[in-house]
Amino acid sequence: MPVRHDQSGARVRLQGRPVDTYPALPPEAERGSVRRITVIGEEVLSRPCREVTEFGTPELSALIDDMFLTMHVADGAGLAANQVDVDLRLFVYDCPDEDGIRHVGHIVNPVLDEPDPGDRRLIDDGEGCLSVPGATKDVPRADRAVVRGFDRDGNPLVIEGTGYFARCLQHETDHLVGHTYLDRLSTRDRKDALRQMEARRDEVFARRAARADELGRRGA
Helix, strand or coil: CECCCCCCCCEEEECCEEECCCCCCCHHHHHCCCCCCCCCCCHHHHCCCECCCCCCCHHHHHHHHHHHHHHHHCCECEEEHHHHCCCECEEEEEEECCCCEEEEEEEEEEEECCCCHHHCCEEEEEEECCCCCCCEEEEEEECEEEEEEECCCCCEEEEEEEHHHHHHHHHHHHHHCCCCHHHHCCHHHHHHHHHHHHHHHHHHHHHHHHHHHHHCCCCC
16 A cells, blocks of 8 residues: 655554654664565455464564565555565555554554444545555545554554554455455446556556665565
């Protein structure tokens, strides 16, 4: 999911907890390598991902680090594991909410709480996806979201979001059950989003390559 606006100087919550300061480029990204982002039409994006069963492994930590850097290279606010061609229930995020708070973290095996119908307020707003490069369409999403899961070491997490961060949590959780935001669109709007992607994808890929060069990081 793409970044909504500049987050410099924002208050920060790391893994759901407030911190005094946090660098613009997270430490995970400093350690990571860039991975290729999968594009709509690839089979890994259209099937449910597998549960993570082993926590605290070097492989899981390296994947999270790589996902953070890949997300930042692509100017993203969130990135799911199947967007780097890994079939696991995991996503990372670095995203603002409606109060200007920057939320940074990762969550493993996330489950989205379903709100009571009477408490659910849907907001239509523009939404894009790093796997649908260059396209944006309005998508209805709940204005609040709660996701439960675990950190890389298996410690339980509860992450709550409002505004654009709530949209991000719902968008990334969708990815892990094999859905993209295109699945929430009418046939007409889906075709328009795909036309946008065809027209803009080369420009988007060029920006990502330039950003990777800027950070001095190239990967797979």
